[in-house]
Amino acid sequence: MYLYKCLLKQFEEKRPFVVYRKPNADQMVGLFQKTRELHLIENFDEVGFVLAPFAQGKRFYIPLSESAIIVEQAPQGKLDLEDVELNYNDAIAKENFEDLVKRCVSAIKQNVFGKVVPSRKESIQVDVQGDLEGLFNRLCLSYPTAFCYVIYHPEIGMWAGATPESLLKVKDGVLETMALAGTQVNNGQQDVVWEQKEKEEQQFVTDFIVESLNPLANKITVSEPFTKRAARVMHICTSVVAELKENNVKVIVDALHPTPAVCGMPKAKAREFLINEEGYERKYYAGYIGELNCNVIEQTVEETDLYVNLRCMEVECDKVSLYIGCGVTKDSDPTSEFIETVNKSSTMKKVLK
Numbered sequence: 001m002y003l004y005k006c007l008l009k010q011f012e013e014k015r016p017f018v019v020y021r022k023p024n025a026d027q028m029v030g031l032f033q034k035t036r037e038l039h040l041i042e043n044f045d046e047v048g049f050v051l052a053p054f055a056q057g058k059r060f061y062i063p064l065s066e067s068a069i070i071v072e073q074a075p076q077g078k079l080d081l082e083d084v085e086l087n088y089n090d091a092i093a094k095e096n097f098e099d100l101v102k103r104c105v106s107a108i109k110q111n112v113f114g115k116v117v118p119s120r121k122e123s124i125q126v127d128v129q130g131d132l133e134g135l136f137n138r139l140c141l142s143y144p145t146a147f148c149y150v151i152y153h154p155e156i157g158m159w160a161g162a163t164p165e166s167l168l169k170v171k172d173g174v175l176e177t178m179a180l181a182g183t184q185v186n187n188g189q190q191d192v193v194w195e196q197k198e199k200e201e202q203q204f205v206t207d208f209i210v211e212s213l214n215p216l217a218n219k220i221t222v223s224e225p226f227t228k229r230a231a232r233v234m235h236i237c238t239s240v241v242a243e244l245k246e247n248n249v250k251v252i253v254d255a256l257h258p259t260p261a262v263c264g265m266p267k268a269k270a271r272e273f274l275i276n277e278e279g280y281e282r283k284y285y286a287g288y289i290g291e292l293n294c295n296v297i298e299q300t301v302e303e304t305d306l307y308v309n310l311r312c313m314e315v316e317c318d319k320v321s322l323y324i325g326c327g328v329t330k331d332s333d334p335t336s337e338f339i340e341t342v343n344k345s346s347t348m349k350k351v352l353k
């Protein structure tokens with residue numbers, strides 16, 4: 001396919017690119033920047049594809065005006081990749097993460113915050129860059145309902161992922177978003193029962209989103225919670241629709257990012273704790289990614305469609321680093337939370353060959 005040829009050439013020449021496929025979409029998009037420049041987002045009037053970090057780091061974009069744009073049919077069909085063997089007994093990772101969760105619970109009990117979302121990083125020796133076409137195909141075919149992407153910038157590096165979580169979509173003055181939290185293993189079971197802890201955790205996220213949007217919206221509609229399946233896990237989800245007073249993407253992004261689904265609440269306290277206590281830098285994990293002031297397939301510039309960068313990995317020449325986190329409340333059990341991160345890690349592990 002022409003898009004993949006361009007991707008290979010672009011990567012060989014160390015020029016920025018992104019290839020992505022939106023949830024349930026038939027088409028995929030490739031943006032191939034003609035220069036190697038790093039374009040930073042200043043005021044959110046920019047038009048292009050953005051990748052923003054969780055906290056520290058550069059918020060950059062690939063401008064449409066400087067890129068070759070290729071739209072092709074996305075990989076069709078469904079691939080059921082074999083389950084990978086998950087290691088629940090990595091003693092060092094387990095001990096470190098459980099210790100972090102204990103510190104989170106103790107901060108919650110001291111009323112520093114009500115919820116926090118600690119995370120960890122797991123590196124695997126594997127060469128993925130040698131077969132980017134295969135990687136993107138596997139992402140799209142395995143996760144048809146996710147936002148799948150591979151993005152590269154010579155000054156930033158390469159990231160890939162298949163995220164189930166929308167940060168926001170703004171179109172015609174209407175904003176759509178979701179409150180996603182609470183996790184259990186997805187065995188394809190039909191009767192799903194959610195524990196009180198998970199329901200509360202998800203309610204935190206819904207409340208935060210509604211409160212943050214209140215000053216910005218004339219009317220907000222919240223759906224009943226429903227179960228959203230995402231590969232090996234599933235979550236509780238609520239859809240939120242807001243009629244905006246003003247179409248100011250910067251104000252809306254600042255209000256929502258990072259949501260308590262990936263950070264905690266109150267936001268500032270949780271974020272400060274994570275930056276100081278996690279012991280590593282999240283970089284673009286739990287940041288956001290997507291089209292800013294454009295919809296490439298529909299060829300309009302009046303739309304923004306951003307996703308939370310979850311179930312993702314940083315791709316280097318001989319290794320990948322997976323980033324995985326989980327919401328912690330006062331009732332969290334450190335071992336169960338570690339197991340949850342292992343389960344979530346299977347989304348990316350499955351597409352590695």
Ligand SMILES: C=C(O[C@@H]1C=C(C(=O)O)C=C[C@H]1O)C(=O)O
Binds near residue numbers: 119165235261311326
């Ligand atoms: C933080 C992650 O996922 C988030 C946390 C969830 C939870 O705490 O149950 C569920 C969905 C996501 O909003 C992750 O996948 O790394």
